[in-house]
Amino acid sequence: MKAKTESYASQHRERHLEELKELLRIPSISTLSEHKKDVHRCAEWLSGALTHAGLENVEIMPTAGLPIVYGDWLHAPGKPTILVYGHYDVQPADPLDEWHSEPFEPVIRDGKIYARGATDDKAQLWIHVKAAETFLKAVGSLPLNIKFILEGEEEITSPSLAPFVEKHAEKLKADAIVISDSPMLERGKPALLYGLRGVAGVEIEMLAARNDLHSGLYGGGVPNAVHALAGLLDSFHDEDGRVAVEGFYDRVIQLTEQERGELARVSQDEGKIREDLGLSELFGEKGYTFTERTTARPTLEVTGISGGFAGEGIKPIVPARASAKIACRLVADQRPEEIFELIERHVAVHTPSGLKASVKRVLQGNPFLTPADHPVMVAAAAALEEAYGEKTALTRGGGSIPIVDVFERLLQAPVVMMGFGLPDENLHAPNEHFDLDNFDKGLQAVCVFWEKLDNQ
Template sequence: MKKTEQYAAQHRERHLEELKELLRIPSISTLSEHKGDVARCAQWLSEALTDSGLEHAEVMQTAGHPIVYADWLHAPGKPTLLIYGHYDVQPADPLDLWDSAPFEPEIRDGKIYARGATDDKAQFWIHVKAAETMLKTAGTLPLNLKFILEGEEEITSPSLAPFIQQHADKLKADAVIISDTPMLEKGKPALIYGLRGVAGVEISVQAAKNDLHSGLYGGGVPNAVHALVSLLDSFHDEKGQVTVEGFYDRIVTLTEKEREELGRVAQNEEKIRKDLELSELYGEEGYTFTERTTARPTLEITGITGGFAGEGIKPIVPAQAKAKIACRLVADQRPEEIMKLIEKHVAAHTPPGVKATVARILQGNPFLTPSDHPIMVAASHALKLAYGEQTALTRGGGSIPIVDVFERLLKTPVVMMGFGLPDENLHAPNEHFDLDNFDKGLQTVTLFWDELAASETL
């Protein structure tokens, strides 16, 4: 048994008692009456980070809830990791569905139950206790660490981007590590190396200055709904491909190795089809459901309105119609560019007699840390060593805004090394965290740091 494992085992009870203390603070960022608790949590953390051997611990104010910072920078020439976590939690209602009080943590069957257990207090606590373990056993760390713990993740992190911009030098690192996602399942570690970005627009079509009586005008004037429908139908071909010129130009093609990896974690398409009560699934030809929904972009009409939608039929020729479109993007597509291409497409495909305008509404970059990047290789290896199982390399189909913020502002790779499990009830009653993953997580993290420190390539 390694020294670190020994230490972790000997001090496990204390580590978990500290975690319980952290979980007892109802740091609910969404409810203003808990503002004091959120601040108290930040203060508690800054002290706990110091007690764990980290330095320069600081509660840094923002326009909203504070951000806690600490570091350990005594490994010159070695990589620097920025470890992100969030100490704020969701509200706990409905309280009567909890088997134990949400802010009175309880360990049952090797799981710790409390609001914020898996999302995200226990997950970042692993990194804090890993640092303590290494410092107490070796007297030093093999690389440099910076911690940034925010208190606004559950309210979409409004202060994070400005904070990072303001403190870019202080936060400079070779990689960002986030433990805030689930593993594939119990015993099966996973790394999410790709997420989709988003580009959202609203298309408005205007025909005549107002709705017209279809008896008097029907057949002789442009119909805004017809025009919009024709425009929208031009966005895809019969193979389910997006026809917007240049849409696919920047896409990093899936390698055979990646497709193999994704194939290992592929979802059961027949089960999905049945669960959704569909006669068939649908999508871009030549790709599996998992590839289509994570590694390929999509252009979805998310809403449409036009004319009269009440009961019965009002015989009009509608003057206006609108549709909203949300694209999910993959690396290296850029939302601003995609929106520009959509604008060009709309201009080129607008039927005669109507005006079409495009409003840009939503944007977020896709994320990709190539699965063969040295830091991913090291993380994958550490997980495999700790869990004794090959690490799944997966992609997510949605967006995690903080990931985009770090990648965009710090221009560093992001490693999403989650220790949660898919059924740990995050945002729901009886949220919990499996303590087996606390132990294996701590072990993973120390192995990961050692491996990175030894690597010449980062």
């Protein structure tokens, strides 16, 4: 089977790339209303591409916003079902004068294809479409069942995705979700992203008197909202950099020695980080590396503070109000709702007598973790290693990707972040591109991955 798929992919490579160029020519910019027709046109083009690949039940499904393209092939009874997600919308191309070629007229230079949307995410989703075509045309069937969901709103935070997935949960039901919209470590070094941090954000307001007071008349005799808030913010961490909110770490899944070893393989040079950032020292939770702190440990950061008079000169007052914004990055199995409650309790305990403090919940998202030893992850890692001839790195991301939480929460299936982009491919920037070596090896890796899932 492998010989057939590799032969077909090689024979049809030029056609596959010409079709990719057609896809990249469509300016499917979801952020600009004048390109709404182009986004719809792109959905129609992909609908035709899925049909040509041999997928069935292909349809353009409406949402409250821009459409989602669906297609499937479900003729492998007893075999796993995977749901492949991708997005066909792109960012605006500005600033246009910094492009070396037209952003929506793709060109190939030095083994790379240049165009807006090349790495984010059209070439990456195209790998999966062509993998399905390769099996269906060369072998006559797929080694498993497959469903595609391609959306047009990812670049505007996917507002219609969660309601769509919730409404069509039975239709989208799968044993695993596969997403190719992330980078490898570097050229020739594949990686699987198996964890992402969640987020919980709050705004705290500290209230003292009804209004600001003259410091000559009242200073030293009334509470100062800025002083009180500063003390409260200081109470959020201990001297070792740990979050001092009671219960904050109770649900945290501790890193295993194997995980720490994997993260050590991809750890950044802390000396170079200090130099690049102009810092004399890094900061963080004692006992963890910079990479562990920024990807696999929870945090609480003060992101903004205001109060009193901040204009030129000094205004002699006792401030009546002060406020701060806080963002927590969460790891499995922490939940934003519980963190909100813990912060609210901490604020109540540490608010000085005579003042009032309120906490407003403003931002939340769950962390994501697919255990690295999950069978689907083992198969994906082995497939990447076979295609690239290099051991697959298992990494975590420090940020959040809302769509991952949507799929994991609503479909209750493991998510495999199997990216084929490179960190320096200028996504969202001029001269965005995609390395065609990763198109070839990515196609091979996906085909091998599907076969390995078939054999589990």
